[in-house]
Amino acid sequence: MTNPNKIAVLGGGSFGTAIANMAATNGNTVYQWMRNEERAKQCQALRENPFYLPGFPLHEMLTITHDLQTAITDAALVFVSIPSQSFRSVVKLIQPYLSKDTGVISTAKGIEPENFTLMSQVLEQELPDHPIGVLSGPNFAKEIVVNQQTGTVIASEYDALITLTQKALSSGTFRVYANHDRYGVELGGALKNIYAIVCGMAAALGTGHNTQAMLLTRSLAEMSRLAQVLGANPMTFLGLAGMGDLILTCTSDLSRNYRVGYAVGSGKSLNEAITDIGQVAEGVNTVKLVKEKAESLNVYMPLATGLYAILFESRPVIEVAQQLMQGEQNYDVEFSGKLSNEPSTSL
Numbered sequence: 001m002t003n004p005n006k007i008a009v010l011g012g013g014s015f016g017t018a019i020a021n022m023a024a025t026n027g028n029t030v031y032q033w034m035r036n037e038e039r040a041k042q043c044q045a046l047r048e049n050p051f052y053l054p055g056f057p058l059h060e061m062l063t064i065t066h067d068l069q070t071a072i073t074d075a076a077l078v079f080v081s082i083p084s085q086s087f088r089s090v091v092k093l094i095q096p097y098l099s100k101d102t103g104v105i106s107t108a109k110g111i112e113p114e115n116f117t118l119m120s121q122v123l124e125q126e127l128p129d130h131p132i133g134v135l136s137g138p139n140f141a142k143e144i145v146v147n148q149q150t151g152t153v154i155a156s157e158y159d160a161l162i163t164l165t166q167k168a169l170s171s172g173t174f175r176v177y178a179n180h181d182r183y184g185v186e187l188g189g190a191l192k193n194i195y196a197i198v199c200g201m202a203a204a205l206g207t208g209h210n211t212q213a214m215l216l217t218r219s220l221a222e223m224s225r226l227a228q229v230l231g232a233n234p235m236t237f238l239g240l241a242g243m244g245d246l247i248l249t250c251t252s253d254l255s256r257n258y259r260v261g262y263a264v265g266s267g268k269s270l271n272e273a274i275t276d277i278g279q280v281a282e283g284v285n286t287v288k289l290v291k292e293k294a295e296s297l298n299v300y301m302p303l304a305t306g307l308y309a310i311l312f313e314s315r316p317v318i319e320v321a322q323q324l325m326q327g328e329q330n331y332d333v334e335f336s337g338k339l340s341n342e343p344s345t346s347l
């Protein structure tokens, strides 16, 4: 049996800390697990995470620990807030400590290279007997912890898990919407990172509002086009985890993906940009996987393909932008029976 008020959060980064602190503030007994013992002890003693969210005090109901068993035993919910590159290896560690009905929720917005696997699909594979879900939306950790009013989405096939998550996290400043299209919600969170890099790059080149509006709108069209072919509901992309997160990350330098794009657009190499940011920007790997996937499925994704050419084939940004603008004319709104998936060479 699980303790309905016990929650575990895996990951010592910015989002893990924000989620753990919110759940603790709501009166839950929360354990945040960090792999680095020294860091866990330091955060626990300081009541702060100086590595990712310096200056922000942590709630007394939150315990930070290096002991995975203590963190997980009896927890009703486990949030996995580990970047996609390490996600599976951490999930493998937790299996022995989970109770039978513990729900496990991914907050990671990335894709595993093998078989284009999303993180909740990793959960499905590694923890087939557990209810699973995805938490995704326009959610900068740095804004959550200073109580900026925020909306998010819990997506799952399990209504009990949705209700438990809403109860654990909802507050006067955090609103948790439900969605049953887990795949669509998760895909939205992963894909928007590509376009945040594109928009950061465009901003570095001094583009105006017309360009930014066109980029955002065509990004949404492109994401939805792939999502539909992959089996997600394209309407999901009109919600917080699609359009909401796209707007957030494509318009703010709080986004690490946007900052990678801005740095590359300002003349830095991709490696310099990543090193300077010092945290995970999932879109850099995602664009490689999406370009491959789009080609194999013959889905038209000119922005993702153009970004790939700039980042990995040394194509000049201006040249790629001109090519996109001068291709053949295309339709505005898809999914209305016209041109849902026909190849073209324009934006």
Ligand SMILES: NC(=O)c1ccc[n+]([C@@H]2O[C@H](COP(=O)([O-])OP(=O)(O)OC[C@H]3O[C@@H](n4cnc5c(N)ncnc54)[C@H](O)[C@@H]3O)[C@@H](O)[C@H]2O)c1
Pocket: 011, 012, 013, 014, 015, 016, 034, 035, 052, 081, 082, 083, 084, 086, 089, 090, 107, 108, 109, 110, 139, 140, 141, 142, 279, 280, 282
């Ligand atoms: N930061 C945000 O505002 C935000 C918001 C929503 C979703 N996300 C997503 O959540 C995920 C995590 O993001 P973040 O911002 O917390 O990342 P982060 O870079 O701030 O922190 C990642 C944490 O994971 C830990 N980690 C990495 N590999 C590990 C391993 N093998 N074992 C144990 N711990 C490991 C790191 O030590 C670090 O503490 C990402 O997929 C991101 O896209 C982030």
Ligand SMILES: O=P(O)(O)OC[C@H](O)CO
Pocket: 109, 137, 138, 139, 140, 193, 196, 245, 248, 249, 254, 255, 256, 257, 258, 280, 281, 282
């Ligand atoms: O900093 P980013 O670009 O990883 O974006 C963080 C979150 O995904 C915003 O919702």
